[in-house]
Amino acid sequence: DASGLYVMPGFVDLHVHFREPGLTHKETVKTGSMAAAAGGYTSVFCMPNTKPVIDSAENYSMLMDIIQKDACVNVYPVGAVTVNQQGEVLADIETMADMGMKAISEDGKSVMNSGLYSEAMKIAKDKGIVVFAHCEDINLVRGGVMNAGKCADMLGLNGITNAVEDIITARDIMLAGETGAKLHLCHCSTKDSVKLVKDAKDAGLPVSAEVCPHHFTLTDEDITEDDANYKMNPPLRAKEDVEALIDGIRQGIMEVISTDHAPHSAEEKNQSMAKAPFGIVGLETAFALSYTELVCNKKVVTLPELVKCMSTNPARIAGIDRGSLTKGKVADIVIADIDEEYEINAEKFYSMGKNTPFNGRKVRGKIVKTFVAGKEVIL
Known part of the structure; x- marks a missing residue:
């Protein structure tokens, strides 16, 4: 009985890190998929920066075996662009695509060799798969751990400028134009990336x-002390960047909301920002944060428009037949109580990672039930 509740197509996350194989002290396919279901996600795309990297038919097949055994939602492995993500030799993109892979990414870094990246894009175009781009000029990072600016200066931390992202965003868009490859830009964080995406779309x-x-939801001004739960890549940016991102969502320039769910152990995150790894968890907070911030507080989008950003659009971009409640479609469904108010409690997460800056934050919108292919996911 869903009376008084809101029924939506299951959410689709184009960007998660499930850490398996090899980094299972942070997360596993089992715990990550449980976190996904708890957050209303029925399909997720997991990034290849595992140990070993998902860069070959053998490693892709190994991960698919784990997924078939342990996942309670649809998990799609994303293949690496280069062997071991070293940026030197192309991964076996063709074979992985023939095995059903939907996308490639070097996520966690960019392929700095533009010629090599262009070759990968041509293969992606030929195979009909998407390129998921993490845009970061590694030569400009220089040990940065948060947004460059007065907040970083006050905390005595090295900053990451907007140019780190913007330069590679511009390059990747140009290469997409040249090769015809479908390019999806990951976790955009700057005002100029919104402008670059708008210009690219206007150009067709x-x-x-x-x-x-x-x-x-946050700016770099929310970082008032050295707390690694606020350390992610790209970093929390300035207010003007956040306003541009929100405006980009309002205008439909930025079509997708993803989590970049990046769990780490408490031991790893309980270090200084200078030493701790980048990344926060997001699967179990994304809907409530997005609904509270974009629909309730700022009235940037309606709830049906938010559902498009979290389900319909990512499914279309990735080329999977999901994101719809139309008769005859697969019954991947999420039910939410959009009126329930509560405090986020990281200790209750199904994810092994508790690394979030949102612990204790008041939000609205609680996921009540998640169904995958018509069956309720019981956690």
């Missing part, structure tokens, strides 16, 4: 982009 290029809830 096959470009789409995502924003994460932390990037439109």
Whole structure:
């Protein structure tokens, strides 16, 4: 009985890190997929920066075996662009695509060799798969751990400038235009990336982009002490960047909300920002944060428009037949109580990672039930 509740197509996350194989002290396919179901996600795309990297038919097949055994939602492995994500030799993109892979990404870094990246894009175009781009000029990072500016200066921390992202965003869009590859820009965080995406779309290029809830909910001014739960890549940006991202969502320039769910152990995150790894968890907070911030507080989008950003659009971009409640479609469904108010409690997360800057934050919108292919996911 869903009376008084809101029924939506299951959410689709184009950007998660499930850490398996090899990094199972942070997360596993089992715990990550449980976190996904708890957050209303029925399909997720997991990034290849595992140990070993998902860069070959053998490693892709190994991960698929784990997924078939342990996942309670649809999990789609994303293949690496280069062998071991070293940026030197192309991964076996063709074979992985023939095995059903939907996308490639070097996520966690960019392929700095533009010639090599262009070759990968041509293969992606030929195979009909998407390129998920993490845009970061590694030569400009220089040990940065948060947004460059007065907040970083006050905390005595090295900053990451907007140019780190913007330069590679511009390059990747140009290469997409040249090769015809479908390009999806991951976790955009700057005002100029919104402008670049708008210009690319206006020019008719096959470009789409995502924003994460932390990037439109928080600014670098929310970092008042050295707390690694606020350390993610790209970093929390300035107010003007956040306003541009929100405006991009309002205008439909930024079509997708993804989580970049990046769990780490408490031991890893309980270090200084200078030492701790980048990344926060997001699967179990994304809907409530997005609904509270974009629909209730700022009235940027309606709830049906938010559902498009979290379900319909990502499904279309990735080329999976999901994101719809139309008769005859697969019954991937999420039911939410959109009136329930509560405090986020990281200790109750199904994810092994508790690394969130949102612990204790008041939100609205609680996921009540998640169904995958018509069956309720019991956690």
